[in-house]
Amino acid sequence: MQDPDATEISRRGFIVLGSSTVAATALPQAAQAQKAVAEPSLPPPWKVSLKVNGKACELELDARTTLLDALREHLHLTGSKKGCDQGQCGACTVIAGGRRINSCLTLAVMHQGDEITTIEGLGTPDDMHPMQSSFVKCDGYQCGYCTPGQICSSVAMLDEVKAGIPSHATADLMEPPKLTPEELRERMSGNICRCGAYSNIFDAINEVAGGTV
Numbered sequence: 001m002q003d004p005d006a007t008e009i010s011r012r013g014f015i016v017l018g019s020s021t022v023a024a025t026a027l028p029q030a031a032q033a034q035k036a037v038a039e040p041s042l043p044p045p046w047k048v049s050l051k052v053n054g055k056a057c058e059l060e061l062d063a064r065t066t067l068l069d070a071l072r073e074h075l076h077l078t079g080s081k082k083g084c085d086q087g088q089c090g091a092c093t094v095i096a097g098g099r100r101i102n103s104c105l106t107l108a109v110m111h112q113g114d115e116i117t118t119i120e121g122l123g124t125p126d127d128m129h130p131m132q133s134s135f136v137k138c139d140g141y142q143c144g145y146c147t148p149g150q151i152c153s154s155v156a157m158l159d160e161v162k163a164g165i166p167s168h169a170t171a172d173l174m175e176p177p178k179l180t181p182e183e184l185r186e187r188m189s190g191n192i193c194r195c196g197a198y199s200n201i202f203d204a205i206n207e208v209a210g211g212t213v
Ligand code: FES
Pocket: 081, 082, 083, 084, 085, 086, 087, 088, 089, 090, 091, 092, 093, 102, 103, 104, 105
């Protein structure tokens, strides 16, 4: 007659053997999955050539790097400020190929070969751009956080008016735009000043424009 205990042991032994086989198979898979989570493979860096403030710059960047981060974090040009990082404040305004842009809204890799001018490239403390001098003279700032963007934006804005580019405030699209107070305010509306130094900013720009507003 068969010993019932022997049957029980062999049944338990079978379960233990089966469990350890499953565990042995599952463990390497789990370890591999954990490794994949712990070590995500990064995309290779992109090579980008920019001409920043007249100087050739070669960068190797994650393709997702914004122009603002490339300037601030990789080239250490911290004059351009990060206010909102989503195109609402204008603190990051730089001039790319002669046009003002929000550098937080564009990727550095989209500017291969472009000429970029930041506030550092407009002038120096000893040799300021007329717009920089005018902001100092007219006291066109309080905390100064928006000021680099305001100055880069206003310099390019006056060039836009000279080039005959209309704004939403241009009354007659058949005539070259004139820098009226409405035009100036509309054209600078993308640059927010949280200190509210708008009237002095207005005066500073107006002075460079020849006091025509
Ligand atoms: S930081 Fe770019 S618009 Fe605010």
